[in-house]
Amino acid sequence: MQHVFQVYTREKLAWIAIVCWNLWNRRNKWLWDKVNVSAFGVQSTAVSMKTEWDKAQHEKKVVKPAVSATGRRWIRLPQGWVKINVDAVTFTANGSIGLGSVIRNEDGTFVGARSKKMEVLLHPREAEAVSLNEALSWTKELGFKQCIFETDAKLVVDAINKAQGCAFFIL
Structure with missing residues (x-):
């Protein structure tokens, strides 16, 4: 791989990465x-992705907004704090869920990541709640005391904050 990175152009490396990703996908x-994607489908998706990537690279050079389109930007955490991003996915076809967490320190530096597959079929909100629970247990094991947890599961956040709806989940 080192030889490939030294010899090929950025353009050719982008093609290699996109084709490899599509084959892996x-x-x-x-x-x-159990969905079979044809070789033509892999090629077609790769061409579309490369076109989008080229467009994004051009736009990146032209426009550099100070903050994102949503108005959000990264804010340094207080000294000694960590931020844990949590997410989950459900696989209804095989009756399982996937859980994941990433920890970063106050500088945004990667501290650790964890993932887990569980052979249980849950609704997405329950899977998100289980993922948060696993992240809480993990950070406790690691001895972190000052933590900020972030998830895209609004229903879970609302239930925790008792903003609306039920504050319990049936597992």
Whole structure:
């Protein structure tokens, strides 16, 4: 791989990465969902992705906004704090869920990541709640005391904050 990175141009490396990703994605679709993607489908998706990537690279050079389109930007955490991003996915075809967490320190430096597959079929909100619970246990094991947890699961956040709806989940 080192030879490939030294010899090929950035353009050629982008093609290699996109084709490899599409082949890996095809394999996963077959393995997890028993969906067969044709070689033409892999090629077609790769061409579309490369076109989008080229467009994004051009736009990146032209426009550099100070903050993102949503108005959000990274804010340094207080000294000694960590931020844990949590997410989950459900695989209804094989009755399982995937959980993941990433920890970064106050500088945004990667501290650790963890993932787990569980052979249980849950609704997405329950999977998100289980993922948060696993992240809480993990940070406790690691001895972190000052933590900020971030998730995209609004229903879970609302339930924790008792903003609306039920504050319990049936597992």
